[in-house]
Amino acid sequence: MLLIERQDAVAVVTLNRPEAMNALSKALRAALQQALSELDADPSVKVIVLTGAGERAFTAGLDLKELSTDPLGMGAANATDPSENPARAVLACAKPIIGAINGVAITGGFEVALACDVLICSTNARFADTHARVGITPGWGLSQKLSRAIGPYRAKELSLTGNFLSAQQAYDWGLVNRVVEPAELMPTALRLAHEMASIEADMLVTYKAMIDDGYALAMGDGLALEHQRSVVHNAAVTPQMVEARRAAVQARGRTQ
Numbered sequence: 001m002l003l004i005e006r007q008d009a010v011a012v013v014t015l016n017r018p019e020a021m022n023a024l025s026k027a028l029r030a031a032l033q034q035a036l037s038e039l040d041a042d043p044s045v046k047v048i049v050l051t052g053a054g055e056r057a058f059t060a061g062l063d064l065k066e067l068s069t070d071p072l073g074m075g076a077a078n079a080t081d082p083s084e085n086p087a088r089a090v091l092a093c094a095k096p097i098i099g100a101i102n103g104v105a106i107t108g109g110f111e112v113a114l115a116c117d118v119l120i121c122s123t124n125a126r127f128a129d130t131h132a133r134v135g136i137t138p139g140w141g142l143s144q145k146l147s148r149a150i151g152p153y154r155a156k157e158l159s160l161t162g163n164f165l166s167a168q169q170a171y172d173w174g175l176v177n178r179v180v181e182p183a184e185l186m187p188t189a190l191r192l193a194h195e196m197a198s199i200e201a202d203m204l205v206t207y208k209a210m211i212d213d214g215y216a217l218a219m220g221d222g223l224a225l226e227h228q229r230s231v232v233h234n235a236a237v238t239p240q241m242v243e244a245r246r247a248a249v250q251a252r253g254r255t256q
Contacts, residue, residue, distance in 0.1 A: 002031040003053070004039075009046040009197040010190065011039050018054035023063035024086055024108055026076070033082045033089040040093045046197040046204060048093065049189050050116060051100035055124050055182055058101045061108030064134075077108075078139035087140035090115035094205045096196055100189040101125040101167075101176070111140035114149065117208065118192065119176040122185040125167040127175070133162040148215075150175050206233060 003014040013035055015022040024032075039045045052058040062076060075084075082089035090097055090112060099116030107130045113119060129146065131138050147155035150173045158165060167179045180188050196204060210229055214222035 001025070001028045002035055004035055006045070007190065008194070009044065010049065010193040011042075011045045011047075012049045012051065012186075012190075013039070014051050014053050015059050016053040018052075018056065020063065020065075021057035021060035021104070021106075022052040022054075022109075023060045023065075024112075025063040025066050026084075028063075029076070029086050029089075030083045032086050036089050036093045036097075037082075040095055043201070046095060046199075046201050047193040048095055048097045049100050049186075049193050050090070050097055050112075051186070051189070052102050055103055055122070057103040057109070058099070058105040058125065059109035059112060060104065060106045061110070061112075077136055085140055087111045087115040094209065095201075096193075096204055096208055098189050098193055098196075100185050102182070102185055104128065104164075107131055107134070107138075107142075108140060111138065111142045111145075114142065114145040115140075120185060120189045120192065121167040121170065121176045121179045122182045123167050123179060124182055125170070125176075125179075127158075127165040127170055128162060129159045130162045132160060 001016050003012075003016045005012040005014075013032070015024075015028065015032070017023060017025070017028060022028075036048070039048055067076070079085040080088065082092050086108070096117045097115075098118045098120060099113050101113055101119055101121045103122070103124050104126045105113040106128045110127050110129055113127070129138070129142055131142070137143070143159070146158065149155075154173055157163070165173070165175070167176070170176045171179045178188065206229070210226060214225050217225060
């Protein structure tokens with residue numbers, strides 16, 4: 001139900017239940033948390049790409065069929081343990097995670113997508129928040145993260161109608177980084193992942209955390225956090241270290 005492929009310093013994690021629209025069953029949620037935890041701890045992996053099998057769905061969210069037969073299953077909607085809450089499993093990973101959104105990302109699946117650091121979409125991708133239509137409230141972050149990504153007015157339009165958002169409109173609204181044809185989704189995501197992986201691992205982790213932790217604060221507090229962490233980090237950077245990297249930076253600039 002979960003596939004892991006390694007390409008040098010990049011790991012591709014695929015939700016592999018295409019017959020169920022990659023719905024997040026209890027077993028799949030636990031497997032995803034374990035895989036991300038292991039990849040996070042693996043020094044040979046710098047960047048992770050998360051996607052779904054097939055072209056229909058990234059993930060349709062919680063497995064409603066499974067929940068309908070489990071009287072305790074609805075607790076997953078408010079779970080805080082990353083083994084039950086896949087959005088938290090993604091957020092708990094210190095390394096960059098690129099979401100390669102191959103199809104629909106619905107409700108809980110939308111929340112998992114929002115937990116990723118970068119979103120690359122196929123033209124087949126669509127997003128929907130159907131919490132209100134199902135009669136439950138989000139517990140994996142959607143009510144807060146979506147409004148911060150696209151603004152409260154657009155977020156309310158989506159969440160209070162349950163309407164689908166196309167890949168192109170998601171791009172126009174600033175929700176996703178790029179939209180590509182289905183055949184180009186994984187090549188594009190992997191190119192970006194390998195570009196990130198060309199940076200030193202500790203720098204990726206440090207900078208990602210600085211952005212995420214600061215974004216959760218008011219601007220003044222975020223600037224103070226940046227200053228505090230930057231002073232500590234930059235004190236360990238020597239002129240020799242900068243010089244050693246300068247030529248590579250200049251060479252890369254001439255080829256882009």
